[in-house]
Amino acid sequence: MTPPEIHAFFARLSAANPAPVTELAYGNGYQLLVAVVLSAQATDVGVNKATRRLFELVHTPAQMLELGEEGLKAHIRTIGLFNSKAKNVIALSHRLVAEFGGEVPDSRDVLETLPGVGRKTANVVVNVLFGQETCAVDTHVFRLANRTGLAPGKTPLAVENGIMKRVKAPWRRDAHHWLILHGRYVCTARSPKCGECAVADLCQFRGKALAAG
CATH class of the missing domain: 1.10.340.30 (Hypothetical protein; domain 2)
Incomplete structure (x- = not known):
């Protein structure tokens, strides 16, 4: 993805979910x-x-x-x-x-x-x-970073470094939350819902057309 595409990618995810949070329940x-x-x-x-x-x-x-x-x-x-x-x-x-x-x-x-x-x-x-700007790379973030072309990498650390370098303010702090949630509910591992995806036109996934159909 180009820098303008990355900006648009997160702008759309942010518009749909302005304040993403972890789905783990905790009190402190x-x-x-x-x-x-x-x-x-x-x-x-x-x-x-x-x-x-x-x-x-x-x-x-x-x-x-x-x-x-x-x-x-x-x-x-x-x-x-x-x-x-x-x-x-x-x-x-x-x-x-x-x-x-x-x-x-x-x-x-x-x-x-x-x-x-x-x-x-x-x-x-x-x-x-x-509130530190970090990126936790789980299986969803790793998959999306590679599948979309956001920050391809062969290891979680490579993907983390790529995201931290390529994703700019104001998106960096919440980037991994948006990616996790998008991977969990839309860009799933086996059957990505490309036809329902708000960022499909920005994505470089080769199977996109087939998944959308």
Whole structure:
């Protein structure tokens, strides 16, 4: 995509959804961090279902430590990889209490040192909580960046760097939210709804005509 096409791409997505937000349910920064860690290789719907009762009981890392690993597992058994995720959530909660006064750090680099927190998770947290201009590349963002020609790349980091370089203000901060939602509901992996797509004419997807038909 050319710079004018990229501007038009996000202008249209913004017009349809001016204030995109994560679909993960949370009440504070700590709960968001936990929810994003749990969402790896799981759907937001599944995570929200599992955390609905959990987040009624647990609002802080100290409360999570009181609940304990086995108590946490009882709430998240429906989520894939729940054993390792429970271990990581307890371990990161220990770190938050011991080193950060129970608060979520506002540094991506620091967040990435926490158990179970990779670059994607850290990007989500600093973007949503602290308004930082980051791009969390999940499967939807990776697919759309390559399929549309927005920011092609062979790795998530390459796509992230491409988006951060090519997408300008005022779109950069919310770019990954628009891409995630568009990929989740319109530009789906197997059956993209090109005939319903507001940005189809800007997209370089070779199968566009067939999908639109």
